[in-house]
């Protein structure tokens with residue numbers, strides 16, 4: 001039943017050959033992400049979060065272990081457009097309009113123009129940028145650019161969304177707003193999400209499960225079920241269960257019990 | 265800046281255009297006064313006399329302008345096309361880059377017009393080819409250097425995006441590498457346009473057919489017809505200005521949504 005799993009990693013490792021010698025970026029990673037599940041990767045910088053995401057995306061190749069996406073090798077899944085990806089930098093092409101940026105993956109796979117336009121309209125609506133499709137990226141705020149990047153990642157209707165700190169460069173207000181939007185989009189599209197972050201509240205708010213990683217060498221040290229249910233709205237941020245999970249993730253990250261009194 | 269308002273920016277724009285014109289006019293007036301009241305050399309006639317010659321001889325000046333401008337344009341076009349193709353090859357294959365880089369560096373330090381007499385002798389005194397070849401070499405260098413740099417400016421996040429979208433290498437070149445290099449091509453063209461005009465004009469001093477702006481300046485300067493020689497200089501300036509304005513306009517057009 002591996003095809004039901006969006007991502008299945010078994011004993012995955014990655015070693016970078018550098019001039020200064022081998023860098024063990026990841027070792028012995030076992031991870032399963034179910035279809036439709038929202039999983040966050042959290043950990044201090046340098047623990048291999050981006051590396052793991054890039055292996056899943058076939059942007060880099062694993063040096064050991066086995067990695068399948070919907071039961072296929074990562075390379076096959078990439079060529080079949082089984083996933084969409086968004087990075088910390090929106091990475092929009094500045095000479096293309098918002099609409100043309102969203103349509104890029106469709107254009108690359110020779111989707112007919114009429115169909116492309118219909119899909120762009122649909123996605124612009126989904127991310128709330130309908131009035132902006134004819135604008136250029138430099139006329140948009142950072143948060144809006146990131147929404148365009150998310151729309152682009154969703155263009156080919158992938159069943160898996162990979163995101164590497166997509167809200168990392170945004171201010172707190174925009175960030176919380178986009179978090180709510182993302183949970184809505186993920187629910188509406190039914191896509192599984194692998195979401196890299198180093199913000200504990202962000203990971204807890206968004207995820208079904210939080211995967212805690214640790215550096216030198218990069219590995220998974222803990223997996224925490226969040227189980228806050230389908231509906232993620234602003235009231236959740238005030239919920240005691242939410243705070244409990246924030247504490248649980250923090251303890252897993254620091255590897256020690258954190259005094260409850262320190263919680264706000 | 266917000267307190268200054270749109271009135272102030274319009275004033276600033278107006279000043280940006282008006283001040284160089286003002287300086288130009290002042291210099292012309294100073295020149296005219298110097299010729300009128302100072303003891304100017306004989307080869308420096310009054311700007312009024314130059315203007316009169318320019319109007320009177322516009323027919324023959326225009327004919328020579330066409331000759332020089334055509335040489336410059338052919339040189340610029342061929343040089344630019346050659347530069348884009350070779351820069352593309354150099355960007356794609358390291359060995360070609362290794363071969364071309366020292367050649368281009370050598371070409372860039374040779375005063376190109378110096379080889380004109382040789383080219384003129386090679387292709388005959390009645391051929392414009394030597395002049396066009398000189399303009400071509402002069403235009404080639406800035407286009408090649410800029411395009412090669414431009415082809416290497418793609419950002420890692422964009423390359424990752426193309427790979428994640430399973431773009432073929434042809435698609436990546438057409439939709440990412442080429443558009444990224446466009447502003448660099450335009451900058452190269454703007455620099456090359458002025459160089460091509462200068463090269464085509466100066467090349468005329470070293471022989472070849474007895475036409476063109478440079479030849480005429482030399483001829484009339486030697487025969488002492490100072491005002492007409494200066495009128496021809498005006499014709500040369502006009503060619504350079506047109507080449508510059510067109511390429512600078514193209515550059516701005518492309519740079520509007522340029523990367524970075």
Ligand SMILES: Nc1ncnc2c1ncn2[C@@H]1O[C@H](COP(=O)(O)OP(=O)(O)O)[C@@H](O)[C@H]1O
Nearest residue numbers: 016018023025044045046047048049050051052
């Ligand atoms: N292309 C690379 N070449 C060499 N080392 C790399 C490369 N990419 C990442 N690394 C190393 O791998 C480790 C994990 O990096 P990364 O996955 O970016 O961490 P994170 O995203 O969790 O901050 C770090 O030690 C980093 O220096």
Ligand SMILES: [Mg+2]
Nearest residue numbers: 049050051164
């Ligand atoms: Mg990272």
